[in-house]
Structure formats: structure tokens, C-alpha cells
Amino acid sequence: MKSVFILVCCILLTSVFSIPTRAAPARTTQVSQACERNYTFGLITVPPIYFVQSGKKSGLGYEFSIEAMRRLECRFTEKVGVVSALMNSFTNNRLDFLGPLTDKVAFKNSEFIGLWNAPRILVIKKANIDVKAKNLEAYIFDSKLVFGTLIGGNIYYHEEEINTLRKSNRVRPYAGGEDIVRALRAGKVQALIAGPYILGHYFDKKELAEDYVQIQGNGNPLEWGFHLSTTRLNSDERGRLRNAFLKMKEDGTAERIQSKYKQFEFQDRE
Structure with a gap:
């Protein structure tokens, strides 16, 4: 009789403690397919591309990069530096993307995504x-x-x-x-x-x-945007990142980010 009682208790305990594992939401720890990797991007320390004010990170480059990562729900690593050092890092395959820079910047390992035009x-x-x-x-x-x-x-x-x-x-x-x-x-x-x-x-x-x-300047204005690494990122990864940036143009996010930063109003030469 005692052994039967012990057996019943074991069955009940097993049932009770198995319920939470079936009900636990998997999405709390699950990452999307797009986020199997950690993206590394560069932040050029030239205001208003990137700067820190009162302990808060800001700048065109920072906001566009963070927004892209938010849309992809991806983990990321920021690399802050002067433009020459970051361009060297990109050339030597240490960055996944870098910007904003112009389409005139020549990288052999780059796919350029244009976001806005501006004269020099x-x-x-x-x-x-x-x-x-x-x-x-x-x-x-x-x-x-x-x-x-x-x-x-x-x-x-x-x-x-x-x-x-x-x-x-x-x-x-x-x-x-x-x-x-x-x-x-x-x-x-x-x-x-x-x-x-x-x-x-x-x-x-x-x-x-x-x-x-x-x-x-004469001629066409410079196109500004982000360079995506064709060596560090495969076609699918570049495609998701490309779409994230282009969607910002379509839904007005790019214009909203740009409007936060003062633009020079051109005064024609007298």
C-alpha cells in the first residue's frame, strides 16, 4: 500500500511540473532568421554624422544605422572612428556596412544604397x-x-x-x-x-x-547613403539590409531623421 501511494505521488508531481514547459512562450528567447549574425557598422565621428551630446548618442549615421537594426531586430556592434580609419576597416572586411558616405567613395567590396541627394x-x-x-x-x-x-x-x-x-x-x-x-x-x-x-x-x-x-558645384548633386560589404554579407543578408534602408525612404522615416538636423541654406553668389 505504501509503494502504491509513492507511485501515485510521483505521477502527480511529474504532471504538475511538466505543464509550464508546454506553456512557456518560445518567442522570448527566439531570434528571427535575419538575426543569426551580429552586424558591425561604423560611426564616423564628424558631426552631424555622429556625435555624443550630454551623454546621448546622435547623428544622421547613428540614427539610420540603429533604425536599420531595429527593423531587422538584429544585434549589432558599433565601431566609432575617424573617416579614414573606418574606410580602411571597411576595405579590409572588418565592417558590414558604413555610412552615410557618397556614391563617389570607391570600394571594391561595396554595394551602395542611396538615400538622399545633396549638392557639394x-x-x-x-x-x-x-x-x-x-x-x-x-x-x-x-x-x-x-x-x-x-x-x-x-x-x-x-x-x-x-x-x-x-x-x-x-x-x-x-x-x-x-x-x-x-x-x-x-x-x-x-x-x-x-x-x-x-x-x-x-x-x-x-x-x-x-x-x-x-x-x-556644377553637375548632378552627390548621392548619400550606405555602403554594404559584399564580402562580409551574403546576398540574403544584403537584401534584408538593403530593404530596411529603402523602406525608410518609402515610409518617410528618412525624411523625419534628416529634418532633425540643420541644413545649410544656399545663398547664391552676388
Whole structure:
């Protein structure tokens, strides 16, 4: 009789403790098929592409990258650095994607996803204006002008332009946008070429109007977006990431992110 009682108790206990395992929601620990890997992306430390303010991460590059990961429900690793170091990391297959950069940046291992267009703009001190030069491109060949650029990241220049500046020793590389603007204000360089977001971040309208002339480049505006690694990411992974970025354009998310950052309003040359 005692053995029968023990057997019944064991059966009841087994039934009770087996119920929760059947009812436990699997989705709490399950990851989607898209998230079998951890994505690694670069954040270029040039405001407003990426910066930290009052302990909060922000910037165009940061918000687009985080939004893509949110949509894919993926784990991710951030790599923060200057543009030259991150471009080198991308070239050497240490990053899954990098941006925003222009379509003019040439990677052998890249699929480019364009998100918005923006002109390149020359900012030049009024004292250095050559009335004979009619457009941005003409100033590249002005022997009196020294240009400030980012170290290793000549994202606003065509290859033949940067080669011309280097041959004549008229280019000064700096680590960040703030350094270039400081050099321009101090007269160490006389000109820089940048886009609306960079100029909107570092200059106010009054300073630009009083001290500088802005000249918009000829031809098509630069296309800005993200470079996806064709060596680290297979076609399916690139496809999911590509769709995440393109959906931001379709549903207005890209425009909402961009609207948070001040753009330079072009003032035509008088």
C-alpha cells in the first residue's frame, strides 16, 4: 500500500511540473532568421554624422544605422572612428556596412544604397574670391587657394580634383570637421568643400553672409547613403539590409531623421 501511494505521488508531481514547459512562450528567447549574425557598422565621428551630446548618442549615421537594426531586430556592434580609419576597416572586411558616405567613395567590396541627394558647396573667404572663376570647379585650379579636407576621406572631391590639389601642395588634411572650420577661420586654409548638413552644423547664417562666399558645384548633386560589404554579407543578408534602408525612404522615416538636423541654406553668389 505504501509503494502504491509513492507511485501515485510521483505521477502527480511529474504532471504538475511538466505543464509550464508546454506553456512557456518560445518567442522570448527566439531570434528571427535575419538575426543569426551580429552586424558591425561604423560611426564616423564628424558631426552631424555622429556625435555624443550630454551623454546621448546622435547623428544622421547613428540614427539610420540603429533604425536599420531595429527593423531587422538584429544585434549589432558599433565601431566609432575617424573617416579614414573606418574606410580602411571597411576595405579590409572588418565592417558590414558604413555610412552615410557618397556614391563617389570607391570600394571594391561595396554595394551602395542611396538615400538622399545633396549638392557639394565651396565655402571661400571673401578676400580670396577670384572674379574670373565662374564655378566651384574653377577654384580647384586657383593657385592661391589652400583647401582643408578630412584625413584620407576626400568624399567631396573627384579623383582628378584631389590629385590636382596634392600635386600643387594645396590641400591640408584634418581629423575632423571642426578642425577644418577652425583652420578656415584662422586663415590656415582659404577654402573647403562640404555638404548642407556639415555646413549647417558648423556655421550660422550671419558668419557665412559676412565673411564667406558659397558656390554650389556644377553637375548632378552627390548621392548619400550606405555602403554594404559584399564580402562580409551574403546576398540574403544584403537584401534584408538593403530593404530596411529603402523602406525608410518609402515610409518617410528618412525624411523625419534628416529634418532633425540643420541644413545649410544656399545663398547664391552676388
